[in-house]
Amino acid sequence: MTTTIEQLNSGQRIIYSRSNIRRAFADFDDTDISGMYLNNNDLVVVYNDGVEKLFDKRVIKDAFKDFRSRCPDFFAYLGPDLKGPSFWRNNCYVLYKGWNYQFQGSYRLPQAIMQQKWGDKLQLIENEEGMKAFLNNPDYGFGYLIAPDGVLLPAPPLSIDDSDEIAQEPDLSPYCSCGSFLQQKEVLNEIQEEIPGYEPTCKHLAWINRYREFLSKRSALIESNPGMIEKATAWSYAPPAPGEQLGQLQILYTASGKMAPINKWRIYKKDVRYSQHDAWDLFDAMLENEFVPFPAPALTQLKPFFNKKN
Numbered sequence: 001m002t003t004t005i006e007q008l009n010s011g012q013r014i015i016y017s018r019s020n021i022r023r024a025f026a027d028f029d030d031t032d033i034s035g036m037y038l039n040n041n042d043l044v045v046v047y048n049d050g051v052e053k054l055f056d057k058r059v060i061k062d063a064f065k066d067f068r069s070r071c072p073d074f075f076a077y078l079g080p081d082l083k084g085p086s087f088w089r090n091n092c093y094v095l096y097k098g099w100n101y102q103f104q105g106s107y108r109l110p111q112a113i114m115q116q117k118w119g120d121k122l123q124l125i126e127n128e129e130g131m132k133a134f135l136n137n138p139d140y141g142f143g144y145l146i147a148p149d150g151v152l153l154p155a156p157p158l159s160i161d162d163s164d165e166i167a168q169e170p171d172l173s174p175y176c177s178c179g180s181f182l183q184q185k186e187v188l189n190e191i192q193e194e195i196p197g198y199e200p201t202c203k204h205l206a207w208i209n210r211y212r213e214f215l216s217k218r219s220a221l222i223e224s225n226p227g228m229i230e231k232a233t234a235w236s237y238a239p240p241a242p243g244e245q246l247g248q249l250q251i252l253y254t255a256s257g258k259m260a261p262i263n264k265w266r267i268y269k270k271d272v273r274y275s276q277h278d279a280w281d282l283f284d285a286m287l288e289n290e291f292v293p294f295p296a297p298a299l300t301q302l303k304p305f306f307n308k309k310n
């Protein structure tokens with residue numbers, strides 16, 4: 001073997017990582033690899049015994065893009081009491097890790113309790129460095145600082161000395177404080193050499209964008225129904241029981257108004273067991289059919305049905 005094995009640069013190493021190759025090619029064997037190099041449209045993997053295998057670069061790039069922009073389930077980033085991201089400042093939000101919905105009783109985890117204590121007090125942390133240090137504390141893994149519309153720093157007060165300075169264009173590109181996003185940002189030029197036009201993203205940005213889309217569709221539906229909301233659903237989520245992966249999402253619906261007594265509500269598809277992975281699609285379907293979803297605790301008359309504490 002006289003092939004010189006070129007080192008992949010840092011951007012290429014992120015794209016053509018072993019896990020991305022496996023995502024693209026399920027039968028990829030990642031043992032006994034001596035090196036990798038790029039050759040035209042292929043990634044060439046060289047094994048210790050000298051065997052070389054070719055993998056189509058495009059397929060791995062697609063796997064990389066899909067993986068970085070995947071959207072976790074609805075409950076993955078809700079804070080205590082089904083709280084969505086909290087607006088902080090500088091156009092940034094705090095996105096909660098979903099500690100309260102990990103498993104039944106996980107609301108008693110120290111990480112979940114930390115969120116319950118601090119969820120309403122985040123404004124007390126005044127600067128970005130302090131906030132990042134707070135969120136990064138490994139004991140609590142509170143969540144992420146995220147700006148889906150870009151970070152906007154307050155304009156400095158004008159002084160006469162600054163008067164000939166041209167105001168800077170605000171940077172509207174999304175931001176997230178997670179390691180994956182920062183890693184992509186750091187080697188963006190190298191990534192863009194492989195994938196022209198690529199912009200950094202992460203599962204947190206994918207999630208917050210989908211969450212905001214859900215909220216805006218829901219508000220639009222409420223606004224288009226002046227007066228009483230007739231078609232409504234109520235949903236409740238029980239996190240996975242011990243040893244299980246799937247939680248249970250239960251839905252009631254009515255066409256008699258959201259305040260209708262409990263006997264006017266029906267269980268949606270009684271025989272189907274829905275989990276956290278069905279939530280986004282079910283919410284989309286409700287809104288498409290003009291049913292306004294409400295979290296069960298908002299409708300006290302339904303308490304006898306949703307009486308379980310998770």
Ligand SMILES: [Zn+2]
Pocket residue numbers: 144176177178179180181202203204205
């Ligand atoms: Zn992120």
